[in-house]
Amino acid sequence: MKLLTTNFLTCAVKTCKTSPLSFPLHFKDATLERTEIDFDPLFMRNLLPRVNWDALTTTATELGLQALVPAKNPVDVVEQSRGDDGDIDVQAEAEADAEGTTINATETNADHEIEEEILRRLHNLLLETGVVEGKLVCGNCGFEYPIKEGVGNFLLPAHLV
Amino acid sequence: MAEQPRDELQYENEHVHEVYDQIATHFSSTRYKPWPVVDEFLRSLPAGAVGLDVGCGNGKYLPVNKSVFIIASDRSKALIDIARQHEPHTAIVADTLHLPHPPARFDFAISIAVIHHLSSVERRVQAIRTIIQTLRPPLKGSSGGQALIFVWALEQKYSRRGWDQGSQQDVLVPWILKPDQTSGPDSPPKTYQRYYHLYHEGELDNDAIAAGARILRSGYDRDNWWVIIARQA
16 A cells, blocks of 8 residues: 555545545554555656645654655646746755755756656655555544455445445 | 346445446446547546546546546545545545535536446436536636537447337346356356446436536437536636
8 A cells, every 4th residue: 555545545434435534544553564566757747747745644654654654745836936037046945945954056946847756756756656555534424444455445344345 | 137226325336336336347448449429538637637537446546647637536435445546636435415525626527327226316416516516617708618428228229238218217237247267167157237227318418407417418329328518607
């Protein structure tokens, strides 16, 4: 169960879907695994606007991986800098923040593309990091969906259907 | 066959879910060639698109486009164990009528040869409704998410089955599982009966409209009716 997948999962119980408490589902007793997957920068770049960043931050924090999630979706950071007339280098600043260093004369792309290094790190987090054993719990109804051998089971018992 | 089953879920358990769990490996060995309409739909998606394969079976459509992200689901754990090998995608065990996905997040969905296994018109319409709720609504300048649905056609007089207009629409179709190494060469082949609702011309479009969908394209291909739908603007 990839971290990316959990960004697109909620409780299967119909009445939970309208509750903000049901998204994202919460990990419990999770064991992490790593799977190597080919890095595709275009895929990652286009994927990011589709990621719910608040939910990703919550999920990563529950797994102790919050250090790997930038405070803001890099796409939003780039969009902001595009909107600035003065061509202020917001992206370089964000990178500097992320690295904890100061960038002086670093060359940045004229079209404010997201640095490949940032995409690689997010590829690593979203696609290559997953939960092999554990549970996903609905914050609304409390139902626990089991994850076994990396596969989540979202079938509901008869009384919840 | 088949009158309207009294307990539809129990009926589908016996004549769909348990059958696929039993025949998963053999079924999978016969399902490897993508249908052209599905192939084209998946290849036309932009890199980074996120979508669903509802009732993915053995996951035969997952290798078609590796630059999109698909969450594939099926009720059969045995089929998901086969489907899960296709990176970068994900496979989960879930019910088509109770999908564990937030609404309005997905760029696309496919559901190929799935909803004809549901044993009442209410359940078949509900399945389409459930799928379109997952799609991104159309916004200014974008058409929103699109779903491609395939079902078996009643009109297939040149097929091996030979059904056509006027034939019974609710049928049990046998799957014959030949004995394998473990059961021994002398044991008899086992026959499983799968339930199907065969769609007549126009019926899939009507069900999609009843589900509140907007029809973008529809057609007939290789003994199947198909439709590409979106949410209402």
